[in-house]
Amino acid sequence: MKQMIKPWRHVFKLDPDREIDDQALEAVCMSGTDAIMIGGSSGVTFDNTVDLLSRVRRYELPCVLEVSNLEMLVPGFDLYMIPMVMNTADSAWITGQHKQAIEEYGYMIPWDLLVPEGYIILNPDSAVARLTGAQTDLDADGAAAYAQVADKLMSLPIVYVEYSGSFGDMETVRKIHQSVHGAKVFYGGGIHDPETAKAAAAVSDTIVVGNAVYEDLAQALLTVKAVK
Numbered sequence: 001m002k003q004m005i006k007p008w009r010h011v012f013k014l015d016p017d018r019e020i021d022d023q024a025l026e027a028v029c030m031s032g033t034d035a036i037m038i039g040g041s042s043g044v045t046f047d048n049t050v051d052l053l054s055r056v057r058r059y060e061l062p063c064v065l066e067v068s069n070l071e072m073l074v075p076g077f078d079l080y081m082i083p084m085v086m087n088t089a090d091s092a093w094i095t096g097q098h099k100q101a102i103e104e105y106g107y108m109i110p111w112d113l114l115v116p117e118g119y120i121i122l123n124p125d126s127a128v129a130r131l132t133g134a135q136t137d138l139d140a141d142g143a144a145a146y147a148q149v150a151d152k153l154m155s156l157p158i159v160y161v162e163y164s165g166s167f168g169d170m171e172t173v174r175k176i177h178q179s180v181h182g183a184k185v186f187y188g189g190g191i192h193d194p195e196t197a198k199a200a201a202a203v204s205d206t207i208v209v210g211n212a213v214y215e216d217l218a219q220a221l222l223t224v225k226a227v228k
């Protein structure tokens with residue numbers, strides 16, 4: 001099942017903590033994107049996650065949950081993406097919360113559906129950087145070194161370059177992509193039109209489009225054809 005991520009070039013990330021009407025959701029799910037990722041850095045609950053999953057399930061495409069707290073663990077997703085933050089000194093976001101989750105839910109975890117993500121958070125002005133205490137003052141070599149920790153030392157299947165809320169430095173992303181060989185490089189952050197989508201897709205394996213869905217849906221939808 002984990003293999004399903006390999007051909008993905010484009011993913012929309014929907015936040016259960018944000019509103020999206022049925023018409024917009026249909027446009028997103030019928031856009032030709034490879035998958036819907038459900039996740040957020042705050043305000044994500046069991047109920048709003050169930051609600052969003054039930055609405056996305058009307059459509060054929062894969063729907064995966066990106067786990068960021070212990071309340072949102074809803075059964076029925078195709079995969080469960082598990083962030084592990086590489087560039088933080090706070091071990092809660094590397095292994096701590098994960099150990100707690102396994103102690104509480106280990107008996108029901110569908111291990112073959114879990115996909116760990118080596119997260120490198122690079123936008124200091126993002127909720128996720130503040131939440132995790134991410135050390136974002138990295139140059140391209142430093143970011144690429146963390147990517148190799150995830151890829152070569154931990155053999156994680158995904159290196160996730162997270163610029164959430166701002167369009168990142170493409171040379172840094174290129175250096176990360178060139179340094180990673182086993183993992184798929186996901187890029188997310190500030191993609192809002194075909195130009196930013198193409199630029200990010202040129203230096204990563206999979207692009208993730210989030211906030212643009214809520215800010216300029218027409219442009220967000222154009223990012224699919226721009227890369228597929």
Ligand SMILES: CC(C)=CCC/C(C)=C/CC/C(C)=C/CC/C(C)=C/CC/C(C)=C/CC/C(C)=C/CC/C(C)=C/COP(=O)(O)OP(=O)(O)O
Nearest residue numbers: 039040041068069073074075080083093097098101109127
């Ligand atoms: C049957 C059943 C229910 C099965 C489920 C079993 C299962 C999958 C158990 C979980 C096992 C496990 C190991 C869980 C991990 C627990 C956990 C909470 C780990 C910590 C994860 C982590 C490092 C989170 C911090 C990073 C983070 C918040 C990532 C999300 C990134 C993101 C979505 C950022 C953007 O958020 P957004 O809201 O869009 O940001 P803005 O609002 O600023 O735009």
Ligand SMILES: O=P(O)(O)OC[C@@H](O)CO
Nearest residue numbers: 164165188189190210211
């Ligand atoms: O919301 P944006 O900036 O598109 O970022 C997408 C994703 O990387 C957020 O976790």
Ligand SMILES: [Mg+2]
Nearest residue numbers: 015040041042
């Ligand atoms: Mg949010």
